[in-house]
Amino acid sequence: MILWVLPGFLIIGLSLVLRMSGRVRSTAAAQQASGLITLPLIGIACAQASGALYGSIGTTIVIGAITRTIGLLSTARGMGAVKRQRLLGVADGI
Numbered sequence: 001m002i003l004w005v006l007p008g009f010l011i012i013g014l015s016l017v018l019r020m021s022g023r024v025r026s027t028a029a030a031q032q033a034s035g036l037i038t039l040p041l042i043g044i045a046c047a048q049a050s051g052a053l054y055g056s057i058g059t060t061i062v063i064g065a066i067t068r069t070i071g072l073l074s075t076a077r078g079m080g081a082v083k084r085q086r087l088l089g090v091a092d093g094i
Contacts, residue, residue, distance in 0.1 A: 005060055008067025009045035013038040015074035022082035 017034040024030045045067075 004064040005067070006042070006045045008064050008069075008071050009041045010038075011071025011075060012067060013041045015071055015078050018075065018078045018082060022078075 013034075016037045017030075020033050020037070021030040024033065
């Protein structure tokens, strides 16, 4: 079940890191913030996949589907909001 649940949480983590990378000014700050975001999400995903949070397989399948949907929608919105120049630090106003 971990192969079903974990990708959804990883996509959500990637989306949050993408949005945060566009807002911070240094790469070190972006790297530290990404660690703070992704580690708890990975822990939650592993706990859910092992059955520690919700024991039933049906609930795990639903949670996996919901997290994948949220992650994909959030990533699509984040990609539209962040421009390449901003990530490279060459945008106006930096």
